[in-house]
Amino acid sequence: MRSRYLLIIALSAAIGASTAQPTMLAAAPALAVQTTNAPGPVAGTNPFFSQSALPFQAPPFDKIKDSDYQPALEEGMKRQLVEVEAVANSTEPPTFANTIEAMERTGALLTRVSKVFFGLSQANTNPTIQKIESEEAPKLAAHQDKIYLNPKLFARVKAVYDRRATLGLDAEAKYLVEQYYRTFVRSGALLSDADKTKLRALNEEEAKLTTEFRNKVLADTNASAVVVDDKAQLEGLTEGDIAAAADLAKERGLSGKYVIRLQNTTRQPIVISMKNRALRERVLKASAERGSHGGENDTRALVTRLAQLRAQKAKLLGFPTYAAYSLDNQMAKTPLNAEKLMTDLVPAATAKARAEAGKLQKVADAEGGGFKVGPADWEYYAEKVRKAEYDLDEAQIKPYFELDHVLHDGVFFAANKLYGLTFKERTDIPVYHPDVRVFEVFDADGSSLALFYADYFARPSKSGGAWEDSFVDQNGLTGTKPVVYNVCNFQKPAAGQSALLSFDDVTTMFHEFGHGLHGMFSRAKYPTFAGTNVPRDFVEFPSQFNEHWAMEPTVFANYAKHYQTGEPMPQSLVEKIRRAHTFNQGYDTTEYLAAALLDMAWHTLPADAPVQDVGAFEPAALKRFGVDVPQVPPRYHTTYFSHIWGGGYSAGYYAYLWSEVLAHDAYYWFNEHGGMTRENGQRFRDMILSRGGTQDSAALYRAFRGRDPVVEPLLIERGLKQTK
Numbered sequence: 001m002r003s004r005y006l007l008i009i010a011l012s013a014a015i016g017a018s019t020a021q022p023t024m025l026a027a028a029p030a031l032a033v034q035t036t037n038a039p040g041p042v043a044g045t046n047p048f049f050s051q052s053a054l055p056f057q058a059p060p061f062d063k064i065k066d067s068d069y070q071p072a073l074e075e076g077m078k079r080q081l082v083e084v085e086a087v088a089n090s091t092e093p094p095t096f097a098n099t100i101e102a103m104e105r106t107g108a109l110l111t112r113v114s115k116v117f118f119g120l121s122q123a124n125t126n127p128t129i130q131k132i133e134s135e136e137a138p139k140l141a142a143h144q145d146k147i148y149l150n151p152k153l154f155a156r157v158k159a160v161y162d163r164r165a166t167l168g169l170d171a172e173a174k175y176l177v178e179q180y181y182r183t184f185v186r187s188g189a190l191l192s193d194a195d196k197t198k199l200r201a202l203n204e205e206e207a208k209l210t211t212e213f214r215n216k217v218l219a220d221t222n223a224s225a226v227v228v229d230d231k232a233q234l235e236g237l238t239e240g241d242i243a244a245a246a247d248l249a250k251e252r253g254l255s256g257k258y259v260i261r262l263q264n265t266t267r268q269p270i271v272i273s274m275k276n277r278a279l280r281e282r283v284l285k286a287s288a289e290r291g292s293h294g295g296e297n298d299t300r301a302l303v304t305r306l307a308q309l310r311a312q313k314a315k316l317l318g319f320p321t322y323a324a325y326s327l328d329n330q331m332a333k334t335p336l337n338a339e340k341l342m343t344d345l346v347p348a349a350t351a352k353a354r355a356e357a358g359k360l361q362k363v364a365d366a367e368g369g370g371f372k373v374g375p376a377d378w379e380y381y382a383e384k385v386r387k388a389e390y391d392l393d394e395a396q397i398k399p400y401f402e403l404d405h406v407l408h409d410g411v412f413f414a415a416n417k418l419y420g421l422t423f424k425e426r427t428d429i430p431v432y433h434p435d436v437r438v439f440e441v442f443d444a445d446g447s448s449l450a451l452f453y454a455d456y457f458a459r460p461s462k463s464g465g466a467w468e469d470s471f472v473d474q475n476g477l478t479g480t481k482p483v484v485y486n487v488c489n490f491q492k493p494a495a496g497q498s499a500l501l502s503f504d505d506v507t508t509m510f511h512e513f514g515h516g517l518h519g520m521f522s523r524a525k526y527p528t529f530a531g532t533n534v535p536r537d538f539v540e541f542p543s544q545f546n547e548h549w550a551m552e553p554t555v556f557a558n559y560a561k562h563y564q565t566g567e568p569m570p571q572s573l574v575e576k577i578r579r580a581h582t583f584n585q586g587y588d589t590t591e592y593l594a595a596a597l598l599d600m601a602w603h604t605l606p607a608d609a610p611v612q613d614v615g616a617f618e619p620a621a622l623k624r625f626g627v628d629v630p631q632v633p634p635r636y637h638t639t640y641f642s643h644i645w646g647g648g649y650s651a652g653y654y655a656y657l658w659s660e661v662l663a664h665d666a667y668y669w670f671n672e673h674g675g676m677t678r679e680n681g682q683r684f685r686d687m688i689l690s691r692g693g694t695q696d697s698a699a700l701y702r703a704f705r706g707r708d709p710v711v712e713p714l715l716i717e718r719g720l721k722q723t724k
Contacts, residue, residue: 046068047068048068048069048072048116052112054430055429055448055451056472056481056483057472057480058429058451058483059115059432059483060430061430061431061432064116066126066128069132070136072112073113073114073140074136076109076113079107079109080109081146081147083106084103084106084146084153088150088153088156089152094156094159094160095167096169096177099160100160104526111473115472116471117133120432122462122467124432124433124461124462125218125463126461133215134208137207137208138204138205140207141203141206141207142203145187145188148189149188149191149199154184154189157180171695172524172525172695173526175529175695176528179693188316198316199317202313206306206309206313210306214463214647216291216302217297217646218463219296220290221264221290225286226262226283226286227258228259228260229257229258233279234274234276235274236273236274236275237270237274238395240500241270244493244494245259245260246494247494262290262464266287266288266637267284267375267379269379269504271376272379272380272382273383273394275380280377283376284375290637292614292615292637292639299639300639302645303638303639303645305611306645307322307605307612308607308609311603311606311607312607313325315606321335322651323338323651326603326650327651327652331537331658332537335600335603335604338537338654338658339600341654342593342625342657346625346626349589350627350629352585352586352719353587353590353631353632356385356587357629357631360377360378360384363385373631374630375630375631377631378632382584386583390576390583392577394502397503399500399563400561401503401505401560402498402501402561403498403501406559410506410510410556411513413559414510417554418676418678419682420678420681423440425439426438426439426451429451431453433459435455435492436454438452438454439452439454448481449481449520450484451484452485452486452520453471453484453485453486454485456488457492457499458490458491458492465642466487466512467487467512468484468512468515468519468543470484470519470531470532471483471485474523475527476523477527482519482522484516484531488505488508490505503577510547510549511546513546514543514544514545514547515542515543517689518532518543519532521685522689524693530693532692534692536648536649536652537655537658537659538662540656540659540660540663541701542688543659543663544656544662544664545663545666545667547663548663556569582719583719585720589720590629590632591632591633591634593625594629595636596653597622597627598621599643599653599654601617601621603650604651614638618634661709661710661713664714664716665705665713665714666684666701668713670684684704687703687704688701
């Protein structure tokens, strides 16, 4: 998924998720950058009040306490406003240096604390962090407005913008000026005082509600875990899965029982081998009803109010819908362009999904099932079809995908082949949870490039899905190097057992590390453009592109080895995985399109639309777009669709598909030019990965590819178009 939370002022937006469960948006210049370290009232006791002395200024997690966050956030906002006021009230004529670059240098403390705080609010939260976030989110929204709605500051920005062509600026600086002006306008700088007041209220309420939504979804996901009394009901699951369920039950004080934790998507992979149909239906029902069954964690009132707020904000800023506002600064530009890409795929995707459903039904009928295959049955019977058609069994391949082998001999190995990177684990750098590991990343010339944190196992304190973000961004003004992290939700093995992954999990690791490379390779001068600070329908491009190397023959052979014997995966099994590449793509594509089009439906509501009933709105929207296939629910139902209500993908979930067009098209360029070579990797690094947001994304891609992207590679890779 990439994004988690986006307030323009330095709030971390986690990039993430695999294509199976799809974020950092560059909605605005990042005003919080590391600069001055003026002494604060508690400078001697709060670790955030001075730069970290650790390598790469990594967070000193051994010193950070929950009680440090709130005073540091408050002081960080206070200091940044002082710095911003100094820029706004300067008596010198506005120049690029004393206005735009000066703004890039504000907010050092706020950056430091928010990067860590919002990272942990997703990866390792607790009631204290949740309470702080609820209290600080509206204050941070107000803080943002104090900057972007400051008339004196905007006047200086506009003065530089109006003279940008005559200032002798280089291309990156000129583009930065244009982005600043655009962001101020999009943030309401041209509004009347009365409308600015309305906008402030909308922004504060939205910040409060998005935080509340995320907390409710996490709580309900944990509360909705399925408790099983009898081990016999778990027939079909591996001993490792059963042991993990028993361990989770013990953690919850339910010794002798078994607990099945839910993943964030509607579908639950645990049911693939679950023979008990009643239990499969319990698991799917628990998943699909999150946020909609009453009680304190019900999110229906929140999402309908958020849809209203956003539509009202868009109208205030001169846009007919929130989607029109949101896409105005993305590659797609308009909701119609995004919708067309998706709706053009609907007929082929749903036709294939219905054909797949027919195959599943035949298997169920042949077994004397006596029922119509439904959403809870899909994974189970799809696995049977996959075994029958491809002779491929998930349990057969998992022993060849041990997590450490995949990481070192797959993900890191591919990065070495393409970019010359090497990695060394660091046990001397403190982490925020015992499961987290830290690696120092070295460039091809041996110089130290970045730190990489890997946090792979699920836990109750972690949000669902997978994402990437940074604790420290690359900064060309200060020379700061990046500290990036990947977060996933793989099942933690029982004590003494190995972590064995599905191939989807393997793909997720490659995906998230692609985001990491985007951050590590950044060479932008200005923090606003660093790393993954690009349009959200471009940000998934490097990550989806990196997925391709999971199946590159030399890479695959290097990591796909039996965790006990070290024997390579038999070639016959490798070929089965390759042949099964497009298996179930009707389902996969349809569930994604259903969620993405549902997102668009909510965010194309006009400001005067009545409050919607979630239970009626969602099925009507799915039917309108032709994605109402009974056996294929949306990847996320409205009530737990965290990407759009609690993250940065409102009116933007389409971005995964948009970026996928670029990713496959770029991979085909590699195939046309010799494949996985250092020369090709360096070209991709120089022209895409190192550039961040320093240039228009479409122009950046065009320069790399030599033309605009075409959709055919995506259709071929998804099995929606036959090759000759």
